[in-house]
Amino acid sequence: MALALRFGINQLKSHRNSVQNVCRISGSYVEQMQERRCYGTEVTVQAAPLAVKKTKVSKAMKAYLERAREHDEFMKTQKFEYQVGKRHLANMMGEDPETFTQEDVDDIVEEMNKLYDLEERMLRRGIHADPNQKVDLTGFQWLPKDQLEKQLVEFLNDLEYTNFTNAMDRLISLPFSYKSRDFFTKFTKPLLDQTKQLEIPKPQFDADGRQYVTIYECLRKTARGDVTIRLPGTGKITINGQDITYFEELQSREQVLFPLIFAEMLGKVDVEANIAGGGPSGQAGAIRWGIAMGLRSFVDQEMIESMRLAGLLQRDYRCRERKKFGQEGARRKYTWKKR
Structure with missing residues (x-):
């Protein structure tokens, strides 16, 4: 009797443990399912705004936007070059670049137009330039780039310096350029005078x-x-x-x-x-x-x-080059023969 009772108690304990394990497993499964349901809901909510349809841009609109961008860049470059040119003009005219305005630029342009009109009137009246007073820069050269920058108090690149020299050459070629001789001499300097290094004998x-x-x-x-x-x-x-x-x-x-x-x-x-x-x-x-x-x-x-x-004062040291050993002449080689 006691043996049967002990056996029954053991069976109950084993059933109880099995039930607890089943409940534990089922509880964890339910929690996992709830978490998955919550995650699915959040994804659906966040993915909803991405479902908006994108609008397409036509080729004509793309071309218009590209032209507009290029126009803005072009205007930006032109404004920068205008400011640089205005500063150069102010320095050449002896004005303060910071207070130099568009009205001052217009006044200078008006004065230049008056000079052109004066030249036309002189030509109509038969007043021609004197060829004997033509500006001659023989023995002179334009100021180097570094000296010109110091005189203008401005930084110049190679292209701007080239444009400056070309413009000055163009002005000198004009028929009445001799009337502004003092202006040209400000930007010139004599060539390296090597004749001073050679003692000139006294007669x-x-x-x-x-x-x-x-x-x-x-x-x-x-x-x-x-x-x-x-x-x-x-x-x-x-x-x-x-x-x-x-x-x-x-x-x-x-x-x-x-x-x-x-x-x-x-x-x-x-x-x-x-x-x-x-x-x-x-x-x-x-x-x-x-x-x-x-x-x-x-x-x-x-x-x-x-x-x-003209090269008249330069001694000519050239002379005949000597013949070399193993050669037909100074530079000429013997004719090579295979056999």
Whole structure:
């Protein structure tokens, strides 16, 4: 009896445990289902606004918007360039760029128009520009970019500096530009005057009271000599005791006469040259250099600078290149033969 009662109690306990486990499992399942239902509801609520249909933009509208954007960028660039140009104009006219207004710009444009009208009236009346007073910038150059920036108190890029020099060249080419010569000289500077570094010999006087200058070490290739120039003279040229017919070739004669013609001293001075070594070309080149160096004592500084720019004062050190070993000449190679 006691054994049967104990067996029944054990069966009840086991059934109770099974029921509790089933309840626990079912409870967790119910909670999971509720959570899933809540999550599904939130997704539905949040996804509802995304269901709105998007409107399409036509090609015509896209093209219009693109043109509008390009127009805005173009106007922005033009306004910036206008402000920069206005500041440059104010600096050139000596005004304050900060207080320079559109009215000032209009006044300057009106003055420029008056100048053009004045030029037209002068031409109608037969008043022409004087060609002898033309602005000549020989021996001068425009201010470099850095110096121009300091004078204008403005930063300039390469394109703006190029436009400035082109505009100044255009103004100088006008017929009445000589009336504004002072304006152009403000933006120019002399070229590097190398003639000051070369000592110009002072003329001496001979027994006849004429001035003369002797230039030694006249070199060209293997020719060596000296040249004496006398002022005043009759244009007589003596080379080794002979006249200019010492040179048979016409080109050599032209080389000797070129410095005299360039300096406009032909027929005003006498030239005596003693030359040795070399051929006709080398001797003519040496005499030409000696005449040009001697004429510096009888011409003004402007002519000396012109002669320097023409290359008359530059010694020519070129000479024949020697033959190389294993070659047919200075540069020429022997003909290669396979066999």
